[in-house]
Amino acid sequence: MNVSMVSRQGMRRGWVVLAVLALGLGTLALCVRGARWERVHPDEQVIVRWLVGTRHTAYVGERVYPGGYFEIMRVARRAEEAAGRIHRLAERWLAPGRVRTASPPEVDHLLRARLWNAGFMAAAAMMVFGLAGRLLDNRLAAWLAAAWFGMHPLVIEHGHYAETDAVMLAMQVLTLWLLAAALREQRRRLALAAALTAGVAFGCKYTLLPLLLLPPVAVWILAGRRGLSRRARAGGVLAALLLLAAGFIWATPLIYGDFDFFMSNTRHIAQRTYGEMAGLLGEMARVPGAARLWKSRALLDAAALSGWAAGILVLLAFPRWLNRRWRGAWGVLPFFGLLFVVYVMAGLPWFRNQEFLPLLPVLAVTLVLPLADLMRGGAAGLRRLAAAAQVILLAAAIVHNAAGGLRMASAFGQHDTRALLRGWLAQCGPADARIGYEPYAEPVAEHWNTRPVCTPKVERMPPAAFEDLGLAYEVCAPGMTGRGLRHPWTRVRYATGAAHYAAFTNRATLLRRASITPGIRPMFAQIDVELWGLPSRAEAAPVADISLVMNRPALLSPGEERLVAPAWDAGAGPG
Known part of the structure; x- marks a missing residue:
């Protein structure tokens, strides 16, 4: 060779x-x-x-x-x-006489x-x-x-x-x-x-x-x-x-x-x-x-x-x-x-x-x-x-x-949908209202003034359960289907869960939704979240106005976020 x-x-x-x-x-x-x-x-x-x-x-x-x-x-x-x-x-070899005063950063x-x-x-x-x-x-x-x-x-x-x-x-x-x-x-x-x-x-x-x-x-x-x-x-x-x-x-x-x-x-x-x-x-x-x-x-x-x-x-x-x-x-x-x-x-x-x-x-x-x-x-x-x-x-x-x-x-690379809805609530939400949240929607209600309540999926809750808890708003995670609520192949809700969900949506009012639509989405990030007003606050709420939307990101571009001003006064809140 x-x-x-x-x-x-x-x-x-x-x-x-x-x-x-x-x-x-x-x-x-x-x-x-x-x-x-x-x-x-x-x-x-x-x-x-x-x-x-x-x-x-x-x-x-x-x-x-x-x-x-x-x-x-x-x-x-x-x-x-x-x-x-x-x-x-x-560092010591290159600068033996230098005195290090700064503490190491927190890990x-x-x-x-x-x-x-x-x-x-x-x-x-x-x-x-x-x-x-x-x-x-x-x-x-x-x-x-x-x-x-x-x-x-x-x-x-x-x-x-x-x-x-x-x-x-x-x-x-x-x-x-x-x-x-x-x-x-x-x-x-x-x-x-x-x-x-x-x-x-x-x-x-x-x-x-x-x-x-x-x-x-x-x-x-x-x-x-x-x-x-x-x-x-x-x-x-x-x-x-x-x-x-x-x-x-x-x-x-x-x-x-x-x-x-x-x-x-x-x-x-x-x-x-x-x-x-x-x-x-x-x-x-x-x-x-x-x-x-x-x-x-x-x-x-x-x-x-x-x-x-x-x-x-x-x-x-x-x-x-x-x-x-x-x-x-x-x-x-x-x-x-x-x-x-x-x-x-x-x-x-x-x-x-x-x-x-x-x-x-x-x-x-x-x-x-x-x-x-x-x-x-x-x-x-x-x-x-x-x-x-x-x-x-x-x-x-x-x-x-x-x-x-x-x-x-x-x-x-985008702000998580739950963080977006949490930011909107911090600006415009009702400070005195009690909020419930489904599993995986907890970050939306973090740092809330009144203690938020973790509820089961709305498919598991009859309408009276929300009144018993004294909830004014419920944060739902519709993309997370929950356990034992749907048919294993068709993913259609079972009859009891479907009846509870229909009763909830008939009584409550959809106020805001945070979502991302990139075609392919992670399982544990960027899940759809919705804020629903329950009957005790629904009278003063606007018609369902889905205004918090994250546009589809173009590959690696930063994407755009639209935080539309609420239909009510920011100081008074929706209720």
Whole structure:
């Protein structure tokens, strides 16, 4: 090999590194867009409190909770503190005589957690490139798979939250990458390393239970390819199981810190968690198959965020995994994807859009299979034409994902709808009135003069209940449908809830609404909120005048907010 060929290969590697770094920076930029958005996520305050608490204790002591996130964040904090010490030493070296008088700034733990999670999402996107590259041996296809993954609306949304999903997803992709490399390079050590990371990933979130099957299966396959005896294969599988346990125990220090509490609380939480489906189904809780119907609808709703082009392409491209050239990947992506869907339908207690995140690496690599086939050649006639048509669908899927990811990031760059309505109430609201609010609408009534009342969804309350509470106004969150109030498939209100809602809207008057319409909206941010005047104040209220609206943001533009002057005197308030 001559010098010029080596230099060309080095340049190609350099361009690949730059392309992957650009991909990671792009995902990071979208995830940190609006990172200071309002503190309205119901779980963030608890997670941050535990993050601060685990700085001095080994585990969350309140209850059993996946500890992998907190252990990894402990390592991240130590790295951050080490970097700070190096920075201070450099300052002293450069200016030894300077006296430092300013006190260090107060740490915003919530913002720090959000920024770290954005970094983990960016790392996951870059590792998808490595995963796809190992499986497909095509850098362009691998980069497009990582780009589709890194711009997915769910990745951007959950990269904004201080929760455990970003770390879980990064550890899952790392495990799949190690397994892909192990099967490609015939290296059992990589499969054993994947067993360790799979245990940590499961310790980050227990919904990754199917991931635990992959490393032992990979070790067994690799031992069979080497022609090892059954005893040697069993020894390899045992080693993989021990490493799985070691990774999980490292991520769950409560096991060795207070084993009795871990076991008793785990049983209690498992019973409570698996009992929640009855509350979600409501009137259909005892109907056979209703739980699967509910999870099927939730799974399809989450998949719909990827767009119709991606959905069609996955259905057309997934059978390509049966091709002889891709059969080696069955032990990694297709097996995990099918296993996870079966687990969702048969074993998972519920399904929310963040439970769709583990499927994204599978979908990302499956989407680019036709492109990898087309670039490798060997197909002719109708097969080549079909692959070309699927590549066109791939382009449409990437464009849809890019637009959705940009809109999702832009939604976090605006003031939250609840903060907008809260600001209007602070300027124009009735200072002496008692306000009720539904779950997720609490930020609207924060800092109110009279103590606000948290009420159930209006679908659960007969008209007399509002009078008994002495409420003059109710803040509703119509986008949050509540538990057990709607049919699991059609999402239509049950009869009792529909009657209560109709009675409420007939008696009350819609005064103001705060909403955002970016096509794709986050689950825990920018929810629609409405202010309703109850009969005791409705006589003096104007006709329903929806004047607080946030316009559709154009991708990354700041957007516009219109706060229209009220129809009544600002000092007197609406009542």
